[in-house]
Amino acid sequence: MLDLKFIRAEPDAVRAAAAKKRIPCDVDRILELDVEVRARGQRFDELRAEQKATGKAMGKASPQERERIIAQQTELKAELKVLEDEVAALKAELQGHLDRVPNIPADDVPDGVDDSDNVEIKRVGEPTSFAFEPRDHVTLAEGQGWLDTIAGARIAGSRNYILKGDLSLLEGAVMRFALEHMVERGFTPLSVPTLVRTEVMYGTGYFPGGEDQAYRCDERDDLCLVGTAEVPVTALHAEEILPLDQLPRRYVALSSCYRREAGAAGRDTRGLYRVHQFQKVEQVVIDIADAQRSIEHHQAILQNAEAVMIALGLPYRVVNVCGGDLGQPQVQKFDIETWMPSREGYGETHSASRFHDFQARRLMLRYRDGEGKVHFCHTLNNTVAASTRMLIALLENCQLADGRIAVPEPLRPYLRGRAVLGQPL
RNA sequence: GGAGAGGUGGCAGAGUGGCCGAAUGCGCCUGAUUGCUAAUCAGGUGAGUCGUAAAUACGCGGCUCCGAGGGUUCAAAUCCCUCCCUCUCCGCCA
DSSP: OOOHHHHHHOHHHHHHHHHHHTOOOOHHHHHHHHHHHHHHHHHHHHHHHHHHHHHHHHTTOOHHHHHHHHHHHHHHHHHHHHHHHHHHHHHHHHHHHHTTOOOOOOTTSOOOSSGGGOEEEEEESOOOOOSSOOOOHHHHHHHTTOEEHHHHHHHHOTTOOEEOHHHHHHHHHHHHHHHHHHHHTTOEEEOOOSEEEHHHHHHTTOTTTOGGGSOBOOTTSOEEEOSSTHHHHHGGGTTOEEEGGGOSEEEEEEEEEEOOOTTOTTSSOSTTSSOSEEEEEEEEEEEOSOHHHHHHHHHHHHHHHHHHHHHHTOOEEEEEOOGGGSOSSOSEEEEEEEEEGGGTEEEEEEEEEEOTTHHHHHHTOEEEOTTSOEEEOEEEEEEEEEHHHHHHHHHHHSBOTTSOEEOOGGGGGGGTTOSEESOOO
């Protein structure tokens, strides 16, 4: 959410942002409603002041005066009720608009419509070359008896899967490696709820707009399954005013992630690329409202993830996500895309976002500066490792000619020292 | 899930219809005093919003907020209803 005062002062910046992000936004209506709400709000405040002042005289009034006052107050009350309802309706409409106003993208966010317009800014490693015909991750995993998508679908529907044996262990190894990698870098590990109140989905900017992508409980419980630990972790300090000396906060959390993938029917149906449930290690930074500091954090969390990829020897590139592919809340987003031989291309494995105070404003996540003034924090987050897409990259890039998998050195301690997994196929 | 007790400012804790945005204590800030520290004394110390103003500064003024939302009343922290949360006991259970 943007500051209404900012929208009032810089309506053209908001219009430009909406255009760049291809998100509809009726700035004129917002400004109209803003004027109306304030005008009627002022009138309401005046009447209310009158009501209170008169009411206070009541206690000391004589019986005759009381009758007169009550008559006067009854009239006021009716007028106030009408005004109050009007203001409430206007505010609700205004809030409905504000909930959908996009955050302002950074100047160096490229113009573009969709992910095909994202701009590559860095490439590390070369696409893996093989002296043999490489297998895709499904062929490898099924060949080794490590993957059962038929049973997954029978149990939980399409886009669900069962990892077995060493692939299940490899998943654990990657997650554990990623988690410890971040703990070493000073991030505080958290175990968090993945079933959260709907208001938390709203606070982090997933709602309104992302309802189709999230699983919700039925009306008995006002809860949703999160698509990422970003949601509960960013909301950890909601409604708080953090002391300056406790910032920045750096958190890392391993969690299950749930995605409905509505609208993706028919896309990436084979294998583990697009699934309803996976595990992910996520990093979140909360700090003061300073654009430059946020940029530094953004670079830092990007590097934290890149270090994982480099340690695992996986070829990847970094893209600067274009306006049309950016979500409503982000100021800027850098995706890491990892080489996936079966796709003969790079596939998104990480997403590093910075939000300025967009999430913090909704979450009422604030801090007190050196002068005692209260501000909304800045928030950022990035993937460290997402299980299924990481497994695709590992299986396909680290496969040997005989269908076994060479384990990157950093993962071996989590696999009892084994350097190779599987049997010759 | 059943029974009971509660949710008030950074914390503790008063307040059962108007004089309460809220006693008191602790903490914190400023000043006074004091070799230093401690102690003592005086004053101050929530968030938000609207207005005033050259100003997102200081100040001044209004309004909102006593878990959330509704209701009763001329008037609600206080009475009623619903929900959320915490604690105690019982039941169930990984």
